[in-house]
Amino acid sequence: MVKISMNDIGRELSPEELKEIELAARKEPVFDEDSPEMTAAMLKEFKHQKQLQRTKKTASIRLSQKAQDFSKSYGKGYTSFLSRLIDAALDDEALVRKCY
Numbered sequence: 001m002v003k004i005s006m007n008d009i010g011r012e013l014s015p016e017e018l019k020e021i022e023l024a025a026r027k028e029p030v031f032d033e034d035s036p037e038m039t040a041a042m043l044k045e046f047k048h049q050k051q052l053q054r055t056k057k058t059a060s061i062r063l064s065q066k067a068q069d070f071s072k073s074y075g076k077g078y079t080s081f082l083s084r085l086i087d088a089a090l091d092d093e094a095l096v097r098k099c100y
Helices: 014-028 040-054 065-072 078-090 092-100
Strands: none
Touching: 014 078, 065 078
16 A cells, blocks of 8 residues: 655645645545445455455565664555565566675
C-alpha cells in the first residue's frame, strides 16, 4: 500500500485541481444499492478475501544493524518497504552482480 498526502501531490497539480480535491474531501459519501455502506460483517469478509489473495511469502533474513536502522526509520510498514527495495534491486542486474 502506498500512502500519498496532499503535500506529495501538491507540486504536480494546478491550483484548480487542488481546490477540486479539497472540495471533494469535504463531501459526505452517498450510498445506494450499487454501492451500499459497508457493514462490519462486509468489512470483515472483505479483509478475509484480501488476505486470501496475498502473494507475498514470509522469509527470515539476517540484516546488518545499519540495514535494520535504515529500514525501521521509515516507520510502520518498513517490512513492505524492504520488500519493494529488494524487488527494485533484483531488477538491476549490475547491482545484483556487484552484491553477489
